[in-house]
Amino acid sequence: MRRTILRRGAVPRGDHAVAGVPDVSPKETWEALRNDPQAALVDVRTDAEWNFVGLPDLTSIAKQTVLVPWQIYPTMQVNGHFADQLHKAGLTPLHRIYFICRSGARSLAAGQAAQAAGFPHAYNVADGFEGPVDPQGHRGVVAGWKADGLPWRQR
DSSP, rough: OOOOOOOOOOOOOSSOOOTTOOOHHHHHHHHHHHHHTEEEEOSSSSSSHHHOOOEOOOGGTTOOOOOOOETTTTTTTEEEHHHHHHHHHOOOOOOEEEEEOOOHHHHHHHHHHHTTTTTTOOEEEEETHHHHHHHHSOSSSSSTTTTTTOOOOOO
16 A cells, blocks of 8 residues: 655645545535535634634525634644534534635544544535635635635624
8 A cells, every 4th residue: 555645734635535534625515515404514723713814604505604623722732622512513423514724734634533523424625715825925815715706704
């Protein structure tokens, strides 16, 4: 079996056969959220990111983004209550859960943890909310939820 070694924080693209959490584009995620009553979007970024960068806005499809941080700001320690908070948010193993972060790394880890906690239908939103930086160092213009023109709002 061939293994690819990634730099720390790098996100492999395509189907995560080893991780078990497939990448889904932001537009595919939007379509799933629009058409599937069991689909939910969980934003795993920090409270600071929600406040200063913005949030996916699902009000036009009569849904709300579930806010459960994967890491706790400012220490960035992994949230030890992550699975419990998913349950408290009303999510069940029947839901198809799409995890989103800034660029796709934390959401992949969150999806893996969710699967280990009994949520089998976990998906990683590829490129996340803001995606990679452009040549000028700006996010939100190359790829990701914002760059794809999907609804979002300031908190």
